Amino acid sequence: MYGMVNKAVEEMVVSAHGETVWRDIKRRAGVTEEVFISNEGYPDEITYRLVGAASELMQTPPEKILHAFGEHWVLNTARKGYGHMMAAGGKSLGEFLCNLPHFHDRVALIYPKLVPPRFEVTDRTATSLKLHYITHRAGLTPFVEGLLSGLGRMFDTAARVTLLQSKAGGGDHDIFLVEW
Ligand code: HEM
Known part of the structure; x- marks a missing residue:
């Protein structure tokens, strides 16, 4: 990385x-x-x-550290160092998550050797969606949960995140239900 x-x-x-x-x-x-x-x-x-x-x-536990790091990444690293990109990502939590699948495309313009995760959004309603997280890396589920929690705080939106399927639990990728 x-x-x-x-x-x-x-x-x-x-x-x-x-x-x-x-x-x-x-x-x-x-x-x-x-x-x-x-x-x-x-x-x-x-x-x-x-x-x-x-x-x-x-x-x-490492999971707790990764979760805290996810929040730190959004609220400090990304917001302070890449504020324009975060602002361009959307005006609400739902909009930002819907744009997340293309987010790292813009990051890759600055960091061409980036090996980013893949995100997909399905089952969108006015107050929820399913976020699919696809990566070759292991063990980063709590990091993504921390990122989502940080995004909720960034948009001042109370969000509930439920892990519906996980790679660690035998699925082929992680699926989070995000409700706000
Ligand atoms: C401007 C803000 C952001 C920048 C500059 C950025 C940049 C990066 C970089 C450099 C990596 C390491 C991969 C590599 O070096 O090959 C990475 C990984 C990752 N990013 Fe971002 N990112 C940003 C925002 C986000 C957001 C908003 C999310 C999701 C909510 C996210 C999710 C992830 C995840 C989960 C990984 C771990 C890699 C994996 O799972 O395979 N990033 N990002």
Whole structure:
């Protein structure tokens, strides 16, 4: 993944727990990079190792860390660093989610080696939809739940997210019912 992802993990940890904790996490994860470069590619494994080390050090399940990272990504990283793209994504939660399948197309114009997830929307009503999340990466369901929760907060919209089908549970991809 692009370095911007690891940088965002770093920013989340440092703002909540300080530089020393971040250095401990990197050491525990066996990550030797002094800094991450936003537009350089890094093996996915580095991101997973950072999350694993943070989980061990803070005695918090990795799922909880990924969920918090999803919220942080929307409310801080994306909104502050890519405000124009987030604004162009839609004026309400429903509109934004309906545009989500094409969201990373625009991101890929800036980051051409992006390997983004795929999203599809079905069963849209005025107050709900099903969001299909398709990826070759494992274990990121709680990250998506955190992203959705962050989007709800961004639009000041109380949203309920229910996992209807999961890859971990044997499905071929994750399906979330989002109701608002
Ligand atoms: C301007 C805002 C955004 C930027 C710049 C961005 C960029 C990225 C980048 C760089 C990656 C790592 C993939 C790679 O490096 O090959 C990624 C992955 C991902 N993005 Fe975004 N993204 C943004 C917004 C969103 C939003 C709004 C969602 C969903 C609500 C989302 C969902 C995901 C997911 C789930 C992944 C994990 C990869 C996977 O599942 O395979 N992103 N994105």
